[in-house]
Amino acid sequence: MSVQTKRTDTGTAAAPGVRKTDVPPPGDPTGPGPGRRRGGASAPYLLLLPGLLATVVLLGWPLVKNGILSFQNLNPRQLILHLTEWRGFDNYTDVLGSTDFWKVVQRTVVFTAVNVVLIMVLGTLMGLLLARLGKRMRLLLLLGLVLAWAMPVVAATTVYQWLFAQRFGVVNWLLAKAGWSSMADYNWFGTQLSTFSVIILVIVWQSIPFVAINLYAATTTIPKELYEAASLDGAGTWKSFTSVTFPFLRPFLWATTFLEVIWVFKAFPQIFAINMGGPDRLTETLPIYAFVEGPGNQHYGMGAAISFLTILILLGLTAYYLRTVLKQEEDEL
Template sequence: MTVDSQGTATAGSQDAPGRAAGKSQTPPPPSGAKEALQPSRGRRSLPGGLLPYLLVTPALLSMAVLLLYPLISNLILSFQSVNRRELIRRETPWVGFDNYTELLGNSEFWTVVVRSVAFTAANVALIMAIGTGIGLLLNRLGKKMRLVLSLALAFAWAMPIVASVTVFQWLFDEQFGVVNWLMRTLGFSGYEQHNWFETGFSTFVIITVLVVWGSVPFVALNMYAGLTTVGTELYEAARMDGASGWRTFWAVVFPNLKPFFMITTFLEVIWVFKAFTQVYAMNAGGPDRTTETLPVFAYIEGMSQQHYGVAAAISILTIVMLLVAMSFYFRLILKQEDEQ
């Protein structure tokens, strides 16, 4: 407060700058803020719910062209009688469910179904057991040895199927095969020009070795990736409790990686059940059609026997069997989610 020459107090003139300064501490918003937030009039943004559908449209269209259309055509063909005679005459008579009733009443078809299920079960069990063991080994190895083993697994996985079949045919060749030479070197008799593809059982053994060899890398590498997510404190706690390696696996590893085991087993069931190239390229389903699985059976009925309607019905029944397996798997997934 100051007093002028006339004795009047002039406090207001001193406080005004302070109030003005206090007001100036919060700068006004820029004049162009509203204009910057407003979209330009020449551009229209897509609705938020429409953009995801536009992004997946190319994938859906490609799947419809490559998968849905052949599936529908195959389904239609399964209700028609298309053999060599109809193919020459360009006729497609409708027979309804006759192809399906013929198959379901054919003992040969059920033999192939049982053979396919047994082949799938044996391969999946071996793939999961060996792949899990190698995955655990990768988790225990040092960095250099882990890199070497991982590269070997990747090379085996990347090997083209036809090339790997050719290598296995050479290994088990009757005259120049390495396996016959090795058996003779070890002192076993009866392996002078032994034919490993003489019986269906021995042929299936070779095919099983090939399928397991080509599928183990996928399980092993994914198993190792899953093990990296398990905390080391869990292993330390199990070790302090005196748990053995087997007990540690069932108490620590398996509960934490249960989703991995479920999805991997399910994928292997699908891949092995529909395996075609390994079985057909090895010995064309022989000898005497004793190594035919459902995909090979459908191919031979269609391309060799020219029973195209029956072959289409076989493929549709194969898809139905896989759908049953898928429903069982998804039921397990839903049950597990409810438990959590």
């Protein structure tokens, strides 16, 4: 038995029981035509537009102003008299020709590397521990991590100053009670190494929760069947980690490591609040160095040049990271 279809006014065939008004006309954005495709393709860009505008206004314009300032000779005299004295590239020449600048760059790189290695190793171990704990212990540990993560940076730094205070610090008191009587009055902020030790402790303590919680969330996406298959093949704990867990977590570890490098590289409040880059400016990193040479010495053009060079270094790290990620994606394809 043949089924006869009715024709609409537009010349197209309609299925039995389908009214003329149910078929969207050509070009209707609600239908499957080109209008619908164009609207769907532009939707992601429209959603990104507010964020891009906010970035341009809040970040792009200050960056442009900082770049212009880095070519000027600006001090209190110029500010009071509203003078604009251009120095060209002299600020950059003075900075790049200074041995102090390169010492600070080297110190910043070493400081960043030590922090990132400790953060990633301890954060990964903590995340894997969260994946293996029971529900109650996991909730308790997550609560502690969130509280440490949510604590304001300056407040956390102040607490560590109290803990490592020379006369009434808890750390010195505990060390003295444990038998190290020479540590009863130890000045943790009197040498470069001990000051950096306290700063690293603060930064690592505040950064571990971000890595641990996100890594634990990533482990929940790994199919259980893969672990069962690995166990049937005789794989132990370490073999299961290297063959199942680590391949799934590799993109997360790359992204998190990159974020931690940026966050530690530009760390300012922890270092400045602990000892303002002391003793004898031996714990200054690039952000502290830019602040001291700029607003601290009232040579704002020099400080702007140092901060702009810091941004260029971060952009170089970003470019290297993106190149590595794109290369990995090409290899996987």
